[in-house]
Amino acid sequence: MSHDVKSKSRVLHPRIVLGLLACAGIAATGSVRAADQDGWYTQDQATRGHQLFNNYCAQCHRPDLKGAAGPALVGDAFLQKWGNKPLSELFGFEHSKMPATNPGSVPDDSLWSITAYILQKNGLPAGSVALSQPTGASRVLAAK
Ligand code: HEC
Numbered sequence: 001m002s003h004d005v006k007s008k009s010r011v012l013h014p015r016i017v018l019g020l021l022a023c024a025g026i027a028a029t030g031s032v033r034a035a036d037q038d039g040w041y042t043q044d045q046a047t048r049g050h051q052l053f054n055n056y057c058a059q060c061h062r063p064d065l066k067g068a069a070g071p072a073l074v075g076d077a078f079l080q081k082w083g084n085k086p087l088s089e090l091f092g093f094e095h096s097k098m099p100a101t102n103p104g105s106v107p108d109d110s111l112w113s114i115t116a117y118i119l120q121k122n123g124l125p126a127g128s129v130a131l132s133q134p135t136g137a138s139r140v141l142a143a144k
Contacts, residue, residue: 040119040136045131065118073121116131
């Protein structure tokens with residue numbers, strides 16, 4: 001008798017767990033979608049990117065990103081050039097050509113943070129998901 005009850009509860013239990021997992025899955029997918037629509041990077045990441053930009057990039061692009069030895073990384077001309085194409089092209093350029101004096105010397109995760117900061121300075125909003133290869137590479141910036 002007691003054995004029957006036990007095995008019954010063993011049969012039911014995984015179904016309940018599966019049901020809960022399915023609900024959690026739907027909720028998680030929903031929040032990722034919302035983050036995709038609303039934000040491109042996290043505020044923390046952009047703050048880190050700001051520091052890194054000042055260390056690696058500001059000497060040529062200026063701390064306000066308006067350009068000096070290198071072109072401006074904010075404004076309509078910048079968004080015209082890098083808009084309407086996947087963000088991976090901008091990242092790829094930074095990765096293979098920047099910093100101009102020592103290309104490829106900045107680790108990828110730092111470069112994504114720098115890119116987050118550049119997006120922030122171009123008016124793109126922060127969200128709940130950090131910018132990275134999987135979350136950002138295929139997203140397309142709106143051209144100005
Ligand atoms: C030693 C000077 C120098 C440093 C340091 C430097 N850049 Fe540049 N950057 C340039 C020059 C010069 C160009 C233009 C070269 C070209 O278009 O091929 C450029 C172009 C760019 C562009 C393309 C802009 C456009 O619209 O044409 C991006 C993006 C960029 N740099 C990002 C960065 C980032 C990010 C860093 C820091 C990791 C960095 N740069 C560091 C000199 C520099």
